[in-house]
Each structure stands twice: as C-alpha cells, then as structure tokens.
Amino acid sequence: xxxxxxxVVKSLEPHVKxxxxxxxxxxxxxxSILKAAIAKSYEFCLFTTLEEGKLDAFFYTATLRGxxxxxxxxxxxxxxxxxxxxxxxxxxxxxDMAENVRTQAEFFNSNKPTQPxxxxxxxxxxxxxxxxxxxxxxxxxxxxxxxYRPSTREMAKSCNLLKLYDYFYAATSRWVHFSxxxxxxxxxxxxxxxxxxxxxxxxxxxxxxxxxxxxFYATYLFVLECKLIKKEISFNSDAWLLxxxxxKELLDTARWPELVTFEEMNIKxxxxxxxxxxxxxxxxxxEQKMSMVEE
Numbered sequence: 001x002x003x004x005x006x007x008v009v010k011s012l013e014p015h016v017k018x019x020x021x022x023x024x025x026x027x028x029x030x031x032s033i034l035k036a037a038i039a040k041s042y043e044f045c046l047f048t049t050l051e052e053g054k055l056d057a058f059f060y061t062a063t064l065r066g067x068x069x070x071x072x073x074x075x076x077x078x079x080x081x082x083x084x085x086x087x088x089x090x091x092x093x094x095x096d097m098a099e100n101v102r103t104q105a106e107f108f109n110s111n112k113p114t115q116p117x118x119x120x121x122x123x124x125x126x127x128x129x130x131x132x133x134x135x136x137x138x139x140x141x142x143x144x145x146x147x148y149r150p151s152t153r154e155m156a157k158s159c160n161l162l163k164l165y166d167y168f169y170a171a172t173s174r175w176v177h178f179s180x181x182x183x184x185x186x187x188x189x190x191x192x193x194x195x196x197x198x199x200x201x202x203x204x205x206x207x208x209x210x211x212x213x214x215x216f217y218a219t220y221l222f223v224l225e226c227k228l229i230k231k232e233i234s235f236n237s238d239a240w241l242l243x244x245x246x247x248k249e250l251l252d253t254a255r256w257p258e259l260v261t262f263e264e265m266n267i268k269x270x271x272x273x274x275x276x277x278x279x280x281x282x283x284x285x286x287e288q289k290m291s292m293v294e295e
Contacts, residue, residue, distance in 0.1 A: 030078075060210075
C-alpha cells in the first residue's frame with residue numbers, strides 16, 4: 001500500500017478515538033456497539049499499516065470476516081425502527097451471554113471442575129423473555145432464519161451487500177474452517193530434476209500477499225462501514241475528508257488483492273503497465289464503479 005494511505009489512516013486516529021467515547025447506557029445499545037465496531041475496524045486498519053501488522057500476516061486475515069459481518073449487521077439493524085433496533089441488540093446480547101455461560105460451564109465441568117467460573121447469569125424466565133421479544137421482531141421484519149437472529153447472508157441480501165458478503169466469506173472462511181487450498185498454498189519450493197517440487201511448509205510463505213490483502217481490505221471495510229452508517233458517525237468535516245482520501249487511494253489502486261493469484265498458480269502475471277492500462281480503461285468505459293456501495 002502507498003505511504004500516502006498509511007499517513008491518512010494515522011491522521012484519522014484522533015477523530016476515531018473521539019467518536020469512540022460515550023456514556024453507557026445513555027448512548028443506547030445500538031450506538032454503543034456502533035462505536036465499538038468502528039473502533040475495531042479502524043484499529044485493525046491501522047495495525048495492518050504498521051510493521052508488526054506485516055509480520056505473521058497469515059494469522060490476522062480471519063479478522064476481516066468479523067469486521068465484514070459487523071458492517072452488514074449494523075447496516076441491517078439500522079433499518080429497524082429506533083426502538084426495535086435497541087430491543088434486538090439488547091436481547092441478542094442477553095442470549096449470547098447466556099449461551100456462552102452454559103457452554104463454559106459444560107466445558108469446565110468436563111475438563112477442570114474445580115476451577116470457579118461463572119455458571120449462571122439468568123434464570124430460564126429471563127431467557128424466555130429475551131427470545132420472545134426477538135421472536136416478535138422476527139415476525140415484524142420477516143427474517144427467515146430459524147434461530148434468534150437472521151443469518152449474515154440474509155442480512156447482506158436485504159442490504160444489497162450480497163456480493164461483498166460472498167467475497168469476504170470466500171476470502172476468510174478458509175481461515176476458520178479446514179481448507180486444503182490454504183494448507184497446500186503454504187508449501188513452496190524449487191522443482192527438482194524429477195519434475196517434483198521439494199517443498200517446505202510454513203505460514204510465512206506468501207506473507208507479502210497476506211500483508212497486502214489485509215491492509216487493502218481492512219481499509220476497504222473501514223471506509224465502507226463509515227459510509228453505510230454515515231448519519232450515525234459524528235465525524236467533523238476534516239475527518240470525512242480523510243475518509244474520502246482513503247476511498248480515493250483504494251479506487252486508484254490498479255491491482256486489488258485477489259483470492260487466487262497468478263503467482264500461486266505459477267502463471268506469469270501481467271506487467272504493472274498492463275494493470276494500469278486496464279484500470280484506466282475500466283474508468284473510461286464506466287465498468288469500474290467509483291461507488292463502493294451497491295445500489
């Protein structure tokens with residue numbers, strides 16, 4: 001990524017820190033998690049521009065999935081009536097905590113029963129109330145998932161963000177699931193006289209690709225998150241100019257990081273000039289949208 005992009009990201013830090021302060025519960029549940037999500041997205045974006053973010057970059061890529069799902073969920077629940085979005089966030093948090101406490105108790109009872117842990121925070125009637133409140137909203141907003149929350153893909157489709165979801169699901173789900181592609185990609189070496197590759201396997205292989213992928217798409221998701229919930233983000237005009245500069249840096253990038261690269265397929269990639277000419281042609285033919293939000 002360009003030095004200019006890195007400088008712009010750093011310049012945003014005081015603005016983001018100022019926005020990500022608040023008073024709970026006065027701010028409300030939705031605004032509180034919005035501030036937390038913006039802080040998370042920005043801090044990862046900043047981290048990927050630093051030297052430490054380039055080391056062992058393989059292990060950070062999965063973070064993009066959580067940020068993408070935050071973005072989609074915030075956009076989806078923002079479309080609810082104000083009172084309803086407060087209710088759904090509140091009771092989802094209640095159910096999440098209750099389920100985590102139950103799962104925790106089962107694990108420690110089986111593996112280390114002598115360790116004191118939180119084993120119960122709510123009685124059954126409180127959990128039933130939470131599920132009932134969410135059930136009412138499920139009917140009102142017509143989500144189809146059988147659980148107590150709509151699926152991320154369903155929310156993405158509702159918000160016209162399905163292509164974004166599909167891309168980042170494909171890009172990052174492989175880091176949290178078994179993936180022969182990711183594991184075989186770790187093997188690199190030279191061809192021997194028998195036409196076989198003498199490979200060694202390490203997450204450090206292809207590290208430059210992961211560092212670039214993380215930096216570009218962390219910035220992409222941060223900018224998109226700011227744009228999608230712009231009315232709720234109280235940045236001043238200087239901060240919004242910086243966000244616009246970040247967007248321009250991304251849109252001016254001739255080669256965006258791909259899921260499958262020429263390099264890993266042992267195919268000689270096009271020259272940098274070819275990428276630049278293709279980029280210019282796309283702009284001239286209006287094939288490359290200057291908007292990062294699907295209409």
